[in-house]
Amino acid sequence: MSSAKTLPRKFVAVDPSKCIGCGICEYACSSEKGEVNNWNPIRSRIRVVRMAPVFNFALTCRGCHDARCVKACPERAITQSEINSLLIIDEKKCKGCDWCVQACPHGGIAINAETGKAIACNLCNGETRCIQACPEEALCTVDSDEAADSHFNDALAKLPAQTEQLAAIVKRKDWKPLITAAEQRSERIAEKIDAINKRAEDKKAAEQEQ
Secondary structure, eight states: OOOGGGOOOOEEEEOTTTOOOOOHHHHHHHHHTTOGGGOOGGGOSSEEEEEETTEEEEEOOOOOTTOHHHHHOTTOOEEEOTTTTOEEEOTTTOOOOOHHHHHOSSSOEEEOTTTOOEEEOOGGGGOOHHHHHOTTOOEEEESSHHHHHHHHHHHHHHHHHHHHHHHHHHHHTOHHHHHHHHHHHHHHHHHHHHHHHHHHHHHHHHHHHO
């Protein structure tokens, strides 16, 4: 059996060619962290970036080797676990100065608006809820920057053709395929939201019974 010291780096990556910018990953993350009753995407450890109808993506901590956020913290509140290089944030030391956020080249760390403390993805302790919740299966775990960046490069290569296709559809005013696709997507999103809410309700009920 592998020890904690031998577990490789692992983090959540996105395929922009599949991402629709729905934000369900943010909802799933906030719910898993116990913030479902006051959900807000800025409380999520994963962030959706919406750039265009055909190019959206999500950002989260990459557990970088020799992480810049760790070096930038003046309070030494951030360290890295030997398990998947995940960030460990000491809330007692963190002053919310934002230096870690400025230092991160991937947009993977943020300041919780309520607590004023730094927050970052911890892979849900092995149960990556954002990946499970994504209705388009746009998220996965990878173990290198190269693997994550390949999704972006492939999506960028497809962008001109996708934009041209969308423009052609709009010119033809052929709305039926778009409406059908949108309805199917809405059904998938609704199913994922129901599953997230049910999990949160079951978790709350279990806590009340204890």
